[in-house]
Amino acid sequence: MPETNRIEYKRELSEGLEKEVVAFLNYREGGIIYIGIDKEGKTVGVQDADGDQLKIKDRLKNNIRPSALGLFDIVSEERDGKEILKIIVASGSEKPYHLKKYGMSEKGCFIRLGSAAEPxxxxxxxxxxxxxxxxSIGKIKSHRQDLQFEQLHIYYQEKQKPLNKQFRKNLELTTTAGDLNYAAYLLAxxxxxxxxxxxxxxxxxxDLMESNEYGYCSLVKAxxxxxxxxxxxxxxxxxxxxKERKEHRLWNAIALREAIINAFVHNDYTREIAPKFExxxxxxxxTSAGSLPDGLSKSEFxxxxxxxRNKELMRIYKDLDLVEQLGSGIPRILEYYETNSFNFSENFLRMVLPSAEAVQSDTPQVTPQVTPQVTPQVTPQVTPQVTPQVTPQVTPQVASTGPFKRF
Structure with a gap:
């Protein structure tokens, strides 16, 4: 497959990586960068995939502004028997992204044109x-600054990723002025x-049967x-x-999970409305607040x-393995449900997943009629008692007249 407007090949990890990432962040569709594939599409592989992943994360974190955290994923894949790296870059909502070294100038800002990153x-x-x-929730100052994050600490500890003293800054839970932001409030x-x-x-x-409330805690816990x-x-x-016993669920479990996660991660919390499940x-x-992000069409969606919409939440949900990789949620849902399951309005996005059968079944439970088991009367066969043969004590001239039977 040749390079396209959304695909970039790099033979090895080079100095130009940040430039390519900035170009995709500024492009309305984002893109994918492959490390370990040359410009002709030939797989050459990488020697140290784990080490290169750490280098990439560090470089993209420190060399691009505004922060690109939560807007890219790095995954290792095998192709032609060799290991390569795949960097998935989403289109950012804080354009123009730029190289920190050059600022918002023609030397620092790039955008994808065709198969190249152009100034x-x-x-x-x-x-x-x-x-x-x-x-955005990262820029809005929380009205409370006395927030605690014990639940978040526990979830990170479970994933063996303990948070250090700088976690508020590292997870972008503060504004540029150093105050806790609205993302922090949601995760407190x-x-x-x-x-x-x-x-x-x-x-x-x-007719409401049941109403449950899971809020007032960390959004991860909810x-x-x-x-x-x-x-x-x-x-x-x-x-x-x-022939067989078939089992299936009311809703496909994979699609349902993805729909729930998407509703939480992409909800527009600046309207102070949480997602709703019915x-x-x-x-x-x-139902989640906010329709399609600006610049994203339905077909692209x-x-x-x-x-x-909320890169801070996306980053944390990714850390906690609630999200697999960018852009994978909707295609997973569409493997099992049609596009008409999604309803867009000016202010909301609603996903409607039909059930395989009625959720509350009206069919009465049938107790099968028990036919009593008839045990036929059996006339037992009489087995004659066998008296063991006894060697009689020999008494002179005495005939045996006892009840012994010879066999």
Whole structure:
């Protein structure tokens, strides 16, 4: 496969990597950089994949502004029997991204044109900066600064990634002025964010059966609680045929998990609205605030192009293995559900996943009629008692008249 507007090959880890990443961050579709493949598409491999991954993360963290954390993934793959590295770069929402060394200048800002990273004009730099998204959870100062993060510490410790004293800065939980931001507020042990899971008896919102609330805690904890609740609701259906026993669930477990995670990670929290989860007798509806990010079309959305709305959350969910890699969620859902399962409005995105059968089954449980087992009367066969042969004591001239039977 040749290089394209979204694919860049590099034979080895070189000095020009940051330039290519900046170009994809500024490009509306993002892109993928392969390390270990030459310009002709021939696989040459990398010698130290683990070491190169650490170098790449460090370079992209320190050499690009605004921060690209949460906007790229690095995965190791095998191709033609050799190990290569794949860097997945999402389109950023704080354009123009630039090389820290040169600032927002033509030497520091690049954009993808065709199969090359080209310098931006000063005019384009100024236009992008003027329209930059400023109202994000990373830039909004939290109205509370007395936040605690014990739950977050526990989750990182479980993944053997203990947080150090600088974790607030490292995880971008502070504003440029050093105050805790709204992302920190969402991830703190105590907040005022309510996450609801409702269950209705029928196919409308008229008859509420059950209402659960999982908020007022770290958003990670709320996410895990909703995942556990939905896993319980996603019961297994068993069908027994004359040939085999078939089992499937009300909803595909992989797609349902991805839909829940996407709702949490991409929700527009600047509106102070949390995602909502509703279970009806024929479907699940998952509603998140905010429609498509600016610059992303529906077709690009379904193809897996990613513009993370909350890069701070994306980075932490990735650290905790709640998210696998950028842009993988929607394609996973579409493996099992149609594009019409997604409903876009000006202010919301709603995913509607139909159930395989009625969530509340009205079929009465049938107790099978028990036919009593009839044991036929059996006339026992009488086995004659066998008296062991006894060698009689010889008494002179005495005939044996006892009840012995010769066999």
């Amino acid at each position: 931006m004009s000063q005019k384009l730099i100024e236009e992008l900066f003027a329209s930059r998204t400023r109202n 042990d105590d907040n005022n964010v309510s996450v609801k899971v409702a269950k209705y008896k029928g196919e409308t919102r008229v 996410t895990k609680s909703v995942l556990d609740k939905m896993n319980l609701e996603n019961r297994t259906i068993t069908q027994i045929t004359h 279970i009806f007798n024929d479907r699940i509806e998952i 379904f193809e897996g192009f990613s513009i993370p």
